[in-house]
Amino acid sequence: MALIVQKFGGSSVANPERIQRVARRVVETAAAGHGVVVVVSAMGDTTDHLIDLARQLTSNASAREMDMLLSTGEQVSIALLAMAVQSLGQDSISFTGGLAGIRTEAVHGRARIQNIDPANVHEAIQNGKVVIVAGFQGMSEDGSITTLGRGGSDTTAVALAAALEADLCEIYTDVDGVYTTDPRVVKAASKISAISYDEMLELANLGAGVLHPRAVEYAKQYNVALMVRSSFNHNPGTRVEEVATMEQGKIVRGIAHDMNVVKIGLVGVRSRTGNLKRIFQSLAERAVNVDIIVTSVVHDEQSDISFTITGDDLEVTVATLQTEFPEVQLSVEQNLAKVSIVGAGMISNPGVAAQMFATLADAGISIKMVSTSEIKVSTVVDRDLAHEAVKSLHTAYGLDSAAEAVVSGLKE
Amino acid sequence: MALIVQKFGGSSVANPERIQRVARRVVETAAAGHGVVVVVSAMGDTTDHLIDLARQLTSNASAREMDMLLSTGEQVSIALLAMAVQSLGQDSISFTGGLAGIRTEAVHGRARIQNIDPANVHEAIQNGKVVIVAGFQGMSEDGSITTLGRGGSDTTAVALAAALEADLCEIYTDVDGVYTTDPRVVKAASKISAISYDEMLELANLGAGVLHPRAVEYAKQYNVALMVRSSFNHNPGTRVEEVATMEQGKIVRGIAHDMNVVKIGLVGVRSRTGNLKRIFQSLAERAVNVDIIVTSVVHDEQSDISFTITGDDLEVTVATLQTEFPEVQLSVEQNLAKVSIVGAGMISNPGVAAQMFATLADAGISIKMVSTSEIKVSTVVDRDLAHEAVKSLHTAYGLDSAAEAVVSGLKE
Numbered sequence: 001m002a003l004i005v006q007k008f009g010g011s012s013v014a015n016p017e018r019i020q021r022v023a024r025r026v027v028e029t030a031a032a033g034h035g036v037v038v039v040v041s042a043m044g045d046t047t048d049h050l051i052d053l054a055r056q057l058t059s060n061a062s063a064r065e066m067d068m069l070l071s072t073g074e075q076v077s078i079a080l081l082a083m084a085v086q087s088l089g090q091d092s093i094s095f096t097g098g099l100a101g102i103r104t105e106a107v108h109g110r111a112r113i114q115n116i117d118p119a120n121v122h123e124a125i126q127n128g129k130v131v132i133v134a135g136f137q138g139m140s141e142d143g144s145i146t147t148l149g150r151g152g153s154d155t156t157a158v159a160l161a162a163a164l165e166a167d168l169c170e171i172y173t174d175v176d177g178v179y180t181t182d183p184r185v186v187k188a189a190s191k192i193s194a195i196s197y198d199e200m201l202e203l204a205n206l207g208a209g210v211l212h213p214r215a216v217e218y219a220k221q222y223n224v225a226l227m228v229r230s231s232f233n234h235n236p237g238t239r240v241e242e243v244a245t246m247e248q249g250k251i252v253r254g255i256a257h258d259m260n261v262v263k264i265g266l267v268g269v270r271s272r273t274g275n276l277k278r279i280f281q282s283l284a285e286r287a288v289n290v291d292i293i294v295t296s297v298v299h300d301e302q303s304d305i306s307f308t309i310t311g312d313d314l315e316v317t318v319a320t321l322q323t324e325f326p327e328v329q330l331s332v333e334q335n336l337a338k339v340s341i342v343g344a345g346m347i348s349n350p351g352v353a354a355q356m357f358a359t360l361a362d363a364g365i366s367i368k369m370v371s372t373s374e375i376k377v378s379t380v381v382d383r384d385l386a387h388e389a390v391k392s393l394h395t396a397y398g399l400d401s402a403a404e405a406v407v408s409g410l411k412e
Numbered sequence: 413m414a415l416i417v418q419k420f421g422g423s424s425v426a427n428p429e430r431i432q433r434v435a436r437r438v439v440e441t442a443a444a445g446h447g448v449v450v451v452v453s454a455m456g457d458t459t460d461h462l463i464d465l466a467r468q469l470t471s472n473a474s475a476r477e478m479d480m481l482l483s484t485g486e487q488v489s490i491a492l493l494a495m496a497v498q499s500l501g502q503d504s505i506s507f508t509g510g511l512a513g514i515r516t517e518a519v520h521g522r523a524r525i526q527n528i529d530p531a532n533v534h535e536a537i538q539n540g541k542v543v544i545v546a547g548f549q550g551m552s553e554d555g556s557i558t559t560l561g562r563g564g565s566d567t568t569a570v571a572l573a574a575a576l577e578a579d580l581c582e583i584y585t586d587v588d589g590v591y592t593t594d595p596r597v598v599k600a601a602s603k604i605s606a607i608s609y610d611e612m613l614e615l616a617n618l619g620a621g622v623l624h625p626r627a628v629e630y631a632k633q634y635n636v637a638l639m640v641r642s643s644f645n646h647n648p649g650t651r652v653e654e655v656a657t658m659e660q661g662k663i664v665r666g667i668a669h670d671m672n673v674v675k676i677g678l679v680g681v682r683s684r685t686g687n688l689k690r691i692f693q694s695l696a697e698r699a700v701n702v703d704i705i706v707t708s709v710v711h712d713e714q715s716d717i718s719f720t721i722t723g724d725d726l727e728v729t730v731a732t733l734q735t736e737f738p739e740v741q742l743s744v745e746q747n748l749a750k751v752s753i754v755g756a757g758m759i760s761n762p763g764v765a766a767q768m769f770a771t772l773a774d775a776g777i778s779i780k781m782v783s784t785s786e787i788k789v790s791t792v793v794d795r796d797l798a799h800e801a802v803k804s805l806h807t808a809y810g811l812d813s814a815a816e817a818v819v820s821g822l823k824e
Contacts, residue, residue, distance in 0.1 A: 016465060016468035016469050019469060020469065050488065053428060053488075053492060054491075054492065054495055056428035057428050057431060057432065057492055057495050057496045057499060058495050058496065058498065058499035060499065061495045061498075062494075062495065062498055064505070065491045065492075065494045065495045065498070065506060066491070066495075068487060068490065068491035068494070068506050068508075069487075069488060069491035069492065069495075071487075072484035072487045072488050072491075075480060075481075075483075075484045075487070076462070076465075076481060076484050078480065079466075079477045079478070079480035079481035079484075080465060080466065080469055080477075080481065082474075082477045082480070083466055083469050083470050083473045083474065083477045083478075083481075084469045084470065086470065086473075086474055086477070087469060087470035087472070093476070094477060094480050096480075096557075098555075099555055099556075120555075143510075143511055143532075144511075145508075
């Protein structure tokens with residue numbers, strides 16, 4: 001008997017019919033002799049509806065009361081799913097985050113899990129019950145309900161799998177798994193059967209969207225075997241684990257893109273006076289996520305700096321810089337995109353970045369900025385050319401065919 | 413500084429505008445220098461909506477999961493009300509039943525409160541916070557969420573008031589208080605300014621509807637001063653306490669009626685074989701509430717029995733009796749009503765029942781059954797004549813004028 005944690009997102013439980021489908025899936029797994037712990041999110045647009053109610057009352061709701069409010073969304077889901085599982089003849093019990101032993105910091109709206117006491121969950125499994133746990137939430141030491149912030153349900157599932165020493169954590173989503181790139185952009189894109197945590201982390205951070213980066217970090221830290229798969233079919237999905245089987249020696253595993261990039265240029269920043277630190281600190285305090293940073297020292301006293309942000313942060317970034325650093329000359333370049341290649345094999349293959357630049361040059365795409373890590377190379381290009389860049393790179397790194405090979409190998 | 417518990421029902425918090433109105437009322441009380449604990453129900457038809465979701469999944473939901481589901485309704489209300497109170501500049505905190513220290517039996521759907529540990533609530537009040545508590549719910553020893561069943565929020569409010577040794581428990585409703593009779597039936601009906609627990613209990617049980625009998629029992633047991641008043645105006649309402657000031661020596665305080673009564677007749681029940689006990693036990697097991705019972709011994713071995721039930725229980729009652737006691741001859745009389753007079757002064761005034769029978773006889777209304785207690789006389793009459801009966805009795809016992817006197821005395 002294996003112990004399996006299964007996580008279903010809000011769209012998988014958006015209405016009673018879908019809840020019943022999830023229930024059948026859960027019962028199938030239990031009927032195969034496995035212990036099952038299910039983590040669910042709030043139904044469909046429940047969270048948005050609750051946020052709307054709060055906004056009608058105040059524009060400045062306290063984070064504690066927002067957590068008290070929003071945590072009801074998952075509580076509704078767990079009760080309904082437990083009922084649906086029971087109605088199929090399988091014993092089941094639902095637990096809020098607190099009842100499942102998930103203890104978090106006493107921070108509201110974005111609490112981090114501190115530890116999990118899995119005693120209640122263990123006991124229920126031992127009594128033959130499918131355990132349904134509310135994602136996205138926990139309890140602080142004083143008994144207050146907390147929420148984990150974005151990607152919280154993925155994190156709940158992985159953290160529970162770690163605490164329970166589960167054999168597998170399945171993340172059910174509306175796609176078949178992790179793809180070599182966005183199938184809406186490249187038709188030849190196809191599912192990756194196995195990928196490492198680090199590669200997944202880069203792809204997740206780069207906007208692949210199927211799995212929250214925080215959950216991947218947690219999985220890497222506690223060595224939790226993850227499987228990303230579809231809640232709509234029984235295809236095998238993508239396995240995420242420490243060392244992924246290399247597929248046909250491919251160096252690049254996937255190609256990610258982010259279409260909402262803005263480049264900020266600052267000319268003539270006095271570097272000696274700690275200005276650089278102050279600039280990035282003031283942006284961090286306003287929760288602006290600065291991504292790629294390029295600096296060049298013009299002469300001893302002054303630097304030119306470029307960095308990218310997401311388009312959503314443009315307004316606050318410009319306002320902050322104009323107010324706090326009026327002496328600095330500011331330029332804004334919009335309509336950019338970031339295109340990245342990801343693969344653990346790059347470390348031992350120094351020509352990968354050069355091949356990327358050559359491929360983009362051949363396609364007539366000019367590179368505005370570059371950023372590299374051990375397992376990825378990111379480039380900033382014009383947004384209009386981003387899809388073309390993704391297609392060229394997908395072909396250049398042999399992913400068009402590789403992907404097909406993997407798919408046929410799995411007999412889908 | 414007084415400590416006041418205020419309870420608001422579902423219609424008082426049905427939408428954001430109403431929640432804001434309740435918030436203003438709460439803040440008014442706090443601004444007058446009082447400690448305030450607020451108990452709220454779920455918003456409007458939230459509970460019905462949740463029950464409907466569950467029914468789409470199963471016709472046989474487990475009571476534990478129903479509690480997990482339904483308790484979210486009050487949790488949404490407390491979070492929203494706390495936000496609304498905060499937005500008026502008054503510090504506030506919301507507690508689920510569990511967080512408020514309300515411990516119940518480990519029974520779901522109709523748990524009874526076992527004890528309340530008011531430490532969290534006390535601490536919050538001492539820190540200058542208005543405390544908002546979810547009505548209708550508690551927590552069992554194993555940490556499961558329980559609900560208290562019908563009238564639960566009234567009971568929560570009274571039990572909290574008892575545990576906190578509050579000075580007053582205000583029950584806000586959509587009427588001005590407790591009336592001498594239903595104002596829709598008798599225009600001259602008017603508000604009673606003070607009433608004893610026992611009288612209120614009879615009126616509550618007899619269908620006056622403003623206050624749940626369980627809450628009144630609890631208030632009597634712990635001597636909690638209750639005030640029933642309107643959430644729509646600032647009229648003083650009806651005070652319920654141990655010994656209510658007698659109003660102008662009126663013996664009868666109020667007249668209640670219940671329009672949904674069915675009389676069941678059983679002819680030829682063998683009394684020696686414990687049949688009587690078995691009949692009422694089998695009905696009790698099916699949660700049929702038997703009200704007035706009249707038996708007459710025909711001869712040594714056989715009895716004729718009549719009893720009343722509410723019309724809602726007719727089907728299950730007939731089915732039970734026909735299946736389990738096929739030898740008994742069954743008659744059913746529908747379209748009946750119960751009309752009752754209530755007043756603590758009856759004990760020392762033996763002529764009250766006689767006056768009631770005479771009044772009804774004068775109005776041409778025949779009495780089918782009678783039941784008396786120390787402070788009430790109930791009669792079963794034809795439903796068509798029930799309103800006429802209420803009007804005649806209201807006049808006969810001097811309530812038409814008494815009511816007006818009370819109202820003018822309170823300068824409304």
